[in-house]
Amino acid sequence: MEQVLRKLAKEYQDLNGAEFTRIEGRYIQDSDWPRWQHIGRPVLIDDYFTFGEDEGWTDAWLREVFGSIPLSIAVTPDGAADALKEHSDGRTYFVEPLTEQQDITSFLASFGQDDATHQEVRYLQSQNGNIYNSSIPITELHALRQHIPLHVPFVHHSLGVEPDAVNLWIGDKRSVTSLHSDPYENIYHVIRGVKHFTLFPPTETCFFPDHEYPHATYTRTEAGLQLTPSDPAQHPPVRWLSFDPDNPPEGTRPLFITVRGGQTLYLPAGWNHHVRQAGLGEQGQGVCVALNWWYDVQMEGMTWVWLAFLRKGIRYLENEEEGRRD
Amino acid sequence: MEQVLRKLAKEYQDLNGAEFTRIEGRYIQDSDWPRWQHIGRPVLIDDYFTFGEDEGWTDAWLREVFGSIPLSIAVTPDGAADALKEHSDGRTYFVEPLTEQQDITSFLASFGQDDATHQEVRYLQSQNGNIYNSSIPITELHALRQHIPLHVPFVHHSLGVEPDAVNLWIGDKRSVTSLHSDPYENIYHVIRGVKHFTLFPPTETCFFPDHEYPHATYTRTEAGLQLTPSDPAQHPPVRWLSFDPDNPPEGTRPLFITVRGGQTLYLPAGWNHHVRQAGLGEQGQGVCVALNWWYDVQMEGMTWVWLAFLRKGIRYLENEEEGRRD
Numbered sequence: 346m347e348q349v350l351r352k353l354a355k356e357y358q359d360l361n362g363a364e365f366t367r368i369e370g371r372y373i374q375d376s377d378w379p380r381w382q383h384i385g386r387p388v389l390i391d392d393y394f395t396f397g398e399d400e401g402w403t404d405a406w407l408r409e410v411f412g413s414i415p416l417s418i419a420v421t422p423d424g425a426a427d428a429l430k431e432h433s434d435g436r437t438y439f440v441e442p443l444t445e446q447q448d449i450t451s452f453l454a455s456f457g458q459d460d461a462t463h464q465e466v467r468y469l470q471s472q473n474g475n476i477y478n479s480s481i482p483i484t485e486l487h488a489l490r491q492h493i494p495l496h497v498p499f500v501h502h503s504l505g506v507e508p509d510a511v512n513l514w515i516g517d518k519r520s521v522t523s524l525h526s527d528p529y530e531n532i533y534h535v536i537r538g539v540k541h542f543t544l545f546p547p548t549e550t551c552f553f554p555d556h557e558y559p560h561a562t563y564t565r566t567e568a569g570l571q572l573t574p575s576d577p578a579q580h581p582p583v584r585w586l587s588f589d590p591d592n593p594p595e596g597t598r599p600l601f602i603t604v605r606g607g608q609t610l611y612l613p614a615g616w617n618h619h620v621r622q623a624g625l626g627e628q629g630q631g632v633c634v635a636l637n638w639w640y641d642v643q644m645e646g647m648t649w650v651w652l653a654f655l656r657k658g659i660r661y662l663e664n665e666e667e668g669r670r671d
Numbered sequence: 672m673e674q675v676l677r678k679l680a681k682e683y684q685d686l687n688g689a690e691f692t693r694i695e696g697r698y699i700q701d702s703d704w705p706r707w708q709h710i711g712r713p714v715l716i717d718d719y720f721t722f723g724e725d726e727g728w729t730d731a732w733l734r735e736v737f738g739s740i741p742l743s744i745a746v747t748p749d750g751a752a753d754a755l756k757e758h759s760d761g762r763t764y765f766v767e768p769l770t771e772q773q774d775i776t777s778f779l780a781s782f783g784q785d786d787a788t789h790q791e792v793r794y795l796q797s798q799n800g801n802i803y804n805s806s807i808p809i810t811e812l813h814a815l816r817q818h819i820p821l822h823v824p825f826v827h828h829s830l831g832v833e834p835d836a837v838n839l840w841i842g843d844k845r846s847v848t849s850l851h852s853d854p855y856e857n858i859y860h861v862i863r864g865v866k867h868f869t870l871f872p873p874t875e876t877c878f879f880p881d882h883e884y885p886h887a888t889y890t891r892t893e894a895g896l897q898l899t900p901s902d903p904a905q906h907p908p909v910r911w912l913s914f915d916p917d918n919p920p921e922g923t924r925p926l927f928i929t930v931r932g933g934q935t936l937y938l939p940a941g942w943n944h945h946v947r948q949a950g951l952g953e954q955g956q957g958v959c960v961a962l963n964w965w966y967d968v969q970m971e972g973m974t975w976v977w978l979a980f981l982r983k984g985i986r987y988l989e990n991e992e993e994g995r996r997d
Contacts, residue, residue, distance in 0.1 A: 346672070346675065348988055349672065349675075349980075349987055349988060352987065352988060353976055353980060356975075356976045356979065357973065357976045360970060360971070360975060360976060361971060361972065374701065375700065375701045375702045375829075376701045376702050376704065376705050376829035376830060377705075378702065379702050379703075379705040379706035379708075379709055380705035380708075380709075380829075380830065382705075382706075382709050383705055383706075383708050383709035383969060383972065383974070384969060384971045384972035385972045385973050386971065386972055503701075503702035503706075504702060504706065547973075548973070548976070643709060643710060644686060645686070645687060645710045645712065646687065646709065646710035646711045646712055647683065647711050647873075647874070647977065648709070649682075649686060650679055650682045650683045650686060650874070651973065651977055653682065654675075654679060661675055661678065662674055662675060662678060
């Protein structure tokens with residue numbers, strides 16, 4: 346089975362190289378989106394969205410939009426949220442961030458500071474459709490809805506579908522998203538700053554060792570943030586890929602895509618992605634502000650079956666629910 | 672590996688059922704074709720093409736168009752061309768038809784007769800782009816080009832691609848096409864008569880036993896058509912699926928689609944198809960006249976890798992060229 350997966354990955358590499366498509370937004374036609382879905386490779390789009398051009402989504406503008414609304418902020422000691430971490434008990438955990446409520450003013454004030462409190466890393470990244478969620482009428486960042494399109498026009502015009510979720514992301518260069526894949530078609534738009542994506546196609550998931558890790562979260566104590574193992578009855582172990590960005594496994598061929606303010610990335614369902622970011626300061630200081638739209642993957646046809654096969658890899662014949670096995 | 676293939680087939684069936692899409696041609700939009708390609712399931716289209724409505728592609732009209740041009744006709748004793756046949760030597764062969772040149776008048780006269788000569792079954796089915804072939808300037812049925820669109824507008828409008836080949840098919844109910852798949856996207860349009868497709872998705876190829884068979888052709892002798900084994904040095908064995916239409920293998924779920932005059936079928940690349948046909952007579956006598964456009968399968972992305980994997984099935988890790996192994 347492993348040999349089969351390795352051969353599939355190799356054939357995919359041979360056919361597709363390490364290229365990706367780049368297009369000016371104004372040239373997108375109705376047939377492009379379903380074609381991109383079919384090909385299932387990343388597409389980088391320039392100057393498609395025009396919202397945000399006037400207001401620039403500056404700190405002042407963000408403060409005006411959100412006022413005193415409490416925002417859910419992910420807090421970690423080092424910027425690694427939803428990531429593997431070795432605990433003082435010697436075990437490696439999958440650690441979720443502490444979530445704290447904070448208004449936009451104090452949240453934005455946490456960047457570019459260096460006193461002790463602010464050595465914690467804060468990231469607005471709730472990933473639950475914080476602007477729009479197809480199953481929740483009012484969401485935390487509702488106020489932003491009037492300033493953005495709630496669907497991506499080239500998706501909506503061609504297929505008429507609505508997104509499952511629209512998210513806002515605000516963080517700085519200390520925050521890194523560890524390697525993972527999502528069962529969603531992802532349209533990722535950067536407004537301020539830069540996102541650096543390191544991508545691996547679904548066929549290369551098999552090269553990344555994955556294991557089940559006990560679950561933990563960061564909690565706040567008098568001594569600061571502390572990694573706290575969860576009750577396994579409430580939080581079953583999480584299967585996660587292990588990945589060292591400086592040393593990707595033999596056999597993989599990473600695709601590096603930098604998405605700058607004004608650019609939009611189509612990241613197809615099932616692609617493994619590791620994301621770094623930076624602000625526009627000389628050393629990358631300042632925040633990166635980005636939006637993404639998640640659309641359901643096409644369930645009809647082969648895509649789902651194929652992605653499930655590649656994701657489960659050598660465990661394809663096991664009857665496990667992912668992440669639900671004890 | 673067989674278990675993996677069986678699970679993939681089952682998951683595909685569970686997700687997709689035994690349904691197919693049907694649409695009126697006038698409602699087709701530019702985004703439909705790439706979406707259909709992505710989903711990769713058959714689509715039956717009504718009243719899309721209007722060519723042929725005036726002239727009806729009657730025998731008289733066909734005689735007028737082709738005059739005395741010699742046409743390549745496939746001749747078999749029983750209508751099974753490119754099919755498995757047991758020889759008097761006790762071995763089963765993959766048998767290609769005898770090809771004879773004949774003008775349209777004598778070809779059409781061979782249907783609905785019952786004298787000894789006409790008990791042979793004739794089928795205009797040269798499958799080599801007899802109307803249009805992207806790599807040959809003049810083809811045998813060149814005369815037909817002015818009467819049909821050389822590309823399918825909904826494909827051309829959306830992606831701008833040209834077909835690899837356009838073929839004419841004229842035969843009657845005695846001719847049957849045995850189960851196989853092609854590495855092409857197939858747009859199949861029936862003008863007169865009826866085609867009955869029995870279809871199995873690429874995920875079910877693994878259920879059909881396939882074997883390598885020595886190659887043979889029909890040759891004409893004084894005693895009539897005779898199955899003649901080929902020189903194996905010139906014609907290596909052919910790998911072919913064995914299939915009994917009345918008894919498809921356990922685990923398969925055939926999709927039956929009847930395509931009538933005026934209807935067009937999109938048959939996605941890699942789908943296994945077995946095809947019967949009939950004329951419009953009370954017992955199905957008379958000829959069925961059909962056209963098809965073959966388009967290259969999308970090589971970018973996953974499709975090719977996935978189809979190759981499913982086609983080779985348990986032999987995926989063998990380094991064989993299909994049909995080229997001795």
